[in-house]
Amino acid sequence: MAETGAYIYAACRRIEPGALDGITGLRDAPLRILHQRDLAAVVSTVDLDEFGEEALRHHFEDLDWLEQVARRHDEVIRAVWLASGLVAPFRLATICRTDDNVRERLETRYDELTRALDRVEGRSEWSVKAFLPAEPVNAAADTDDDEAASTGTAYLLRRRRELDQRQQAAVDADAIAEAIHHEVAVAAQACRRLPPQDRRLTGYADPMILNGSYLVDDRDAGSFRAVIDQLVAQRPAVRLMVDGPWPPYSFTTLEST
Structure with a gap:
């Protein structure tokens, strides 16, 4: 079985269950919302044969691949923004091994994410x-x-x-x-x-x-x-x-x- 990871699109605060219904992530994978304190991360599962560290070094030189991934990355972030009104995008190809690792990242970056979200609320x-x-x-x-x-x-x-x-x-x-x-x-x-x-x-x-x-x-x-x-x-x-x-x-x- 192929090894997988959790691809992080964005962090936000308030997002209603079902707000992202009909929106899929990379390779049409379903989106998941992971919570840590009052923050939430929107993620999807990706195959590390394609999105692992070694594979990404190769793919980042492929402009067609990069354009496809960037477009879907942007589509998800826009959907989160429309659904929640507040979003902090993660950079392209931010990937954790597990959902628990995603929550740990939210906790580690909690202050920075909170400041970023406060800065753009209502803007x-x-x-x-x-x-x-x-x-x-x-x-x-x-x-x-x-x-x-x-x-x-x-x-x-x-x-x-x-x-x-x-x-x-x-x-x-x-x-x-x-x-x-x-x-x-x-x-x-x-x-x-x-x-x-x-x-x-x-x-x-x-x-x-x-x-x-x-x-x-x-x-x-x-x-x-x-x-x-x-x-x-x-x-x-x-x-x-x-x-x-x-x-x-x-x-x-x-x-x-």
Whole structure:
């Protein structure tokens, strides 16, 4: 018989029996709720031939496998969040040998989990991304004199001007991103700036200048959206994308679980 373990998706507090009916975990395994004091962990059984330490080292290099597991991991966490209103996600592939080990982990991390849940109670995460079209490099100044433009000196001058323009554009983009982030952060209870995503991930030709996560009180969601709408009106050259509400991944996920 294959050896199994308990895969932990998230911790929460109050969750009604049957609240996760119809939701399955990895490989369609049924979900279980394990309690320790006033905390609960949502887990499912996994085969350690696939999710054991050695197997995971191999699977983490398989992007298709990783995407499938991450998607189901996220689906369960969202279901727990909707059912309980409060969730602390565990990082991907957090696995214990037994259910008792899961309870021991809840006890060991009790204070940290409690603080994390207190921090996000009644709040959700929103994502704000900003894209700014790149300004074309102006080389018109080098086309006035064809003979001069063909010389090495003119070529170096042209390259220097192009570099200066690009550097200035980068400075301007950083300033715009910082201004937008500041305006949005004022309307949130907490915020995190993440590295801008590559064009290959965003699907947009324009570069991303801001990738921010914001923790927003659910009662203030309308005001938060109003701030975004105001920024859209004030900065028509910038493409702003807002998404949410989400489970508060950026503000509760335990890095060491």
